[in-house]
Amino acid sequence: MSTPVTTSTPAPARTAIPAHQRGLGGRLLAAVLTPGGAVFVLAAVLLVATIQANPNFGDPGVIMLFLGRTAPIAIAAIGQYYVIVSGEFDLSMGAVIGTQVVLAGNMIGEDPDKVVPVTVLMLLVGAAVGFANGVLTTLLKVPSFIVTLGMMLALGGLVSYLTGGAATGNPVDEFREIGRGRFENVPVLEFLPYPLIILVVLAIAATLLMRRPFGRNLLAVGDNPESAERSGTSVWWLKTRAFMISSLAASVSGILLVGYAGVHPSVGDGYEFTAITAVVLGGVLLGGGRGWVLSAAAGAIALELLFTLLTVKEVESTWRDTVQGVIIIVAVAVAARGWQAGRRPRGSARRAPSTRIPTTPTPGTTNGDN
Amino acid sequence: MRKSPLLRGAVVSAAALLVLAACSTDDSVDDPAPDAGADPETSESADAPADSSADTEWFVQADFDEQDAQRSATFEGDEATPWLQYIDGPMTDTKKYATQEAQKVCFANASISNPWRQTGWITMNQQLKALQDSNVIGEMETRDAQDDDNTQIADIDYFITEGNCDVFIISPNSTAAMTPAVERACETGKPVIVFDRGVNTDCYTSFIHPIGGYAWGIDTANFLSDNLEEGDKVVALRILPGVDVLETRWAAAEKIFKDNGIDAVDYFTGADPSKIKQIISDELVKGDVKGVWMDAGDGAVAAIEAFEDAGVDLPVMTGEDEMSFLRKWEETGLTGLAPVYSNFQWRTTLLAVEKIVKGEAIPTEWVLPQTPITEDERADFLEENDGMPDGHYAKFGGEDLPGYPQVWQDRKIP
Numbered sequence: 001m002s003t004p005v006t007t008s009t010p011a012p013a014r015t016a017i018p019a020h021q022r023g024l025g026g027r028l029l030a031a032v033l034t035p036g037g038a039v040f041v042l043a044a045v046l047l048v049a050t051i052q053a054n055p056n057f058g059d060p061g062v063i064m065l066f067l068g069r070t071a072p073i074a075i076a077a078i079g080q081y082y083v084i085v086s087g088e089f090d091l092s093m094g095a096v097i098g099t100q101v102v103l104a105g106n107m108i109g110e111d112p113d114k115v116v117p118v119t120v121l122m123l124l125v126g127a128a129v130g131f132a133n134g135v136l137t138t139l140l141k142v143p144s145f146i147v148t149l150g151m152m153l154a155l156g157g158l159v160s161y162l163t164g165g166a167a168t169g170n171p172v173d174e175f176r177e178i179g180r181g182r183f184e185n186v187p188v189l190e191f192l193p194y195p196l197i198i199l200v201v202l203a204i205a206a207t208l209l210m211r212r213p214f215g216r217n218l219l220a221v222g223d224n225p226e227s228a229e230r231s232g233t234s235v236w237w238l239k240t241r242a243f244m245i246s247s248l249a250a251s252v253s254g255i256l257l258v259g260y261a262g263v264h265p266s267v268g269d270g271y272e273f274t275a276i277t278a279v280v281l282g283g284v285l286l287g288g289g290r291g292w293v294l295s296a297a298a299g300a301i302a303l304e305l306l307f308t309l310l311t312v313k314e315v316e317s318t319w320r321d322t323v324q325g326v327i328i329i330v331a332v333a334v335a336a337r338g339w340q341a342g343r344r345p346r347g348s349a350r351r352a353p354s355t356r357i358p359t360t361p362t363p364g365t366t367n368g369d370n
Numbered sequence: 371m372r373k374s375p376l377l378r379g380a381v382v383s384a385a386a387l388l389v390l391a392a393c394s395t396d397d398s399v400d401d402p403a404p405d406a407g408a409d410p411e412t413s414e415s416a417d418a419p420a421d422s423s424a425d426t427e428w429f430v431q432a433d434f435d436e437q438d439a440q441r442s443a444t445f446e447g448d449e450a451t452p453w454l455q456y457i458d459g460p461m462t463d464t465k466k467y468a469t470q471e472a473q474k475v476c477f478a479n480a481s482i483s484n485p486w487r488q489t490g491w492i493t494m495n496q497q498l499k500a501l502q503d504s505n506v507i508g509e510m511e512t513r514d515a516q517d518d519d520n521t522q523i524a525d526i527d528y529f530i531t532e533g534n535c536d537v538f539i540i541s542p543n544s545t546a547a548m549t550p551a552v553e554r555a556c557e558t559g560k561p562v563i564v565f566d567r568g569v570n571t572d573c574y575t576s577f578i579h580p581i582g583g584y585a586w587g588i589d590t591a592n593f594l595s596d597n598l599e600e601g602d603k604v605v606a607l608r609i610l611p612g613v614d615v616l617e618t619r620w621a622a623a624e625k626i627f628k629d630n631g632i633d634a635v636d637y638f639t640g641a642d643p644s645k646i647k648q649i650i651s652d653e654l655v656k657g658d659v660k661g662v663w664m665d666a667g668d669g670a671v672a673a674i675e676a677f678e679d680a681g682v683d684l685p686v687m688t689g690e691d692e693m694s695f696l697r698k699w700e701e702t703g704l705t706g707l708a709p710v711y712s713n714f715q716w717r718t719t720l721l722a723v724e725k726i727v728k729g730e731a732i733p734t735e736w737v738l739p740q741t742p743i744t745e746d747e748r749a750d751f752l753e754e755n756d757g758m759p760d761g762h763y764a765k766f767g768g769e770d771l772p773g774y775p776q777v778w779q780d781r782k783i784p
Contacts, residue, residue, distance in 0.1 A: 056655045065651060065679060164783045166485045169760035261644035262672050311652045317637060
């Protein structure tokens, strides 16, 4: 970028980055054309299709109930986004949720005074699991899906040990209220479930975080870890924080699910795959470096809408897994291509040549050092 | 260079899918071992007298009729100790096993992965303590197959070759797969007691079970049909497929719903409360749901909560004698019934050992009473089981055992 701007056309004082060169409409259109933007359209289409299939789904109360129960999945997807965008995986999410659910059931029990300390403990456990995942992945160089798969099995075993595989009693209603409660008499919406509010707050926080240096660096690490490292980024700490965010998101999901559903060791089963599917459906590039955090949340909502549509259409629920499998494959394929097509203006001539690092070695400069 | 994100994505996703596949095929590992379950068809035809054309894999009209009749049968023995009652029938002579020596019991357990099995397991352990005190049983070695056929076959074979067992107790994980292993245990000449789920052989000394799944289905479906109108919708929540005592519950109920014009849809839930809640709320959006039928009460509370969350009238509902359901039932005042799959059979099993050791004849097929809890009886059971955890079963039948009530209240899994 050392070339000074000396174009003859009356150009703006500062050249906008390619994505900002078009007007607002053009930028919106361009965004929608990327996989990360298309998922919002997909969600809207699925909502319309579901309402068309059964008008009862258009009732605000029903939509609120739906969003309330989708919030834990969307929150898990937001957490998973951080890990995936940094080029890793977190398969331990479901097990973390299961652990938190069982912890809540066993430790809070019928004592309202324990709600706060146990919640704090649960979040600490979540952070610790994420820290372990991150350190094992980055410092011990074990591939993340092995680390988190191992974590999933280890936590699953712990839950089996603690429960014998069966439900323990539900914790006090005060704690369950977090995931089950709602503000009544809200105009237009009828009511507002707490989980939805928590989702909105976390989504805003996640968006802001992605605009901070942490978020930018995380994308850079996911895109090209080597160059990020050479530019002075502490890769291990970045990724470890991503894993911690993921486990904390799973913990929040777990807290909400205890309220929504109740305590059972099977709560959280398969959440890691649902979250990964949602993230991928949100157009986030598996392997890292591309994708928007809100698209991951939208991917979760679109996925659940799709399942609801299948239910409304009386499709056997046994097809659910198959649908999810197909979505993962198709979405990965589309996302990998889509980002290249939608993001960059056509024609390689517009690309700034200086972003290419010359690959030809300069001969003779390193001779004789020893 | 430009291809690298795509390539990397593809490689990583392929690896991820491998992991996904590896995880999701976990269940197929549970398939019966080749030596055990290779002949499901023959075993089923052995199970089912092929006289009725309406019979399906899980519905045998003759069994339905038999259990229907057993619901009103007279039981031998004292009503105060229902775990020792039985329907009059063929007896096994056990004189040859009579001994003064404390026995080593080997117990191949399918699992303790649901609250019903956990409650029974606790009761069984307290019964064991009582029998150890009276020097009938020296020790009981237990192997938990964790819901896996292959593991249980290995467990039984281990007991046969290395267990040094005097008595075998087997609670089969599944019917067809476990039959050959049970037969091998019988070949040792030692007494073999089978309880809960059945096997396709009658080589056992005694097969202990409550009346059965059909009786459950008849009680519950009749109750719902009586309290609902023709054309009403019932959502049936089922734990898992392929287990005879659960399948027959639904088979009987489905038949009765059909006969009475009740519109019933069934779902498998794995007892996962979040799934149950989602199923019910989706059904409620599609239209009115007047009744809920469950093949086991685990998760009943989540089902009721789904109606509360949607702000609609509570359904007519059948759950189970699990405390969580009884409490929620009382709290909400819904019209309900708590069918019972008598949990006390877990102690009957050890009491059968005691009878064998004494040389007393025991029923070859020991059919225990199985009576649902009605709304009128509910208050009594709630009071008797006050302080018990939610996963406890009201008709657990251990009130006279050592450690009552503390051991069941603490619910520490032995």
